[in-house]
Amino acid sequence: MLGNATIRVSNLLRLGRGAIVELDRKVGEPIDIYVNNRLVARGEVIVVDERLGVTITEVITSTYN
Numbered sequence: 001m002l003g004n005a006t007i008r009v010s011n012l013l014r015l016g017r018g019a020i021v022e023l024d025r026k027v028g029e030p031i032d033i034y035v036n037n038r039l040v041a042r043g044e045v046i047v048v049d050e051r052l053g054v055t056i057t058e059v060i061t062s063t064y065n
Helices: 009-014
Strands: 030-035 038-048 051-059
Touching: 030 051
Parallel strands: none
Antiparallel strands: 030 038, 038 051
């Protein structure tokens, strides 16, 4: 099982190749992707060449008044 993480956007932008971010989902399970506590996308945990990743399956768009 993968862990859970909350990352500031500024820190996320500094992550380099090979950086590890633990998630609280198993491979194949859906995940919600939040930025500043706002749901911005949905995706799925995947494995590519024996490495874990996230594929975005839906970008959430919303309108604000």
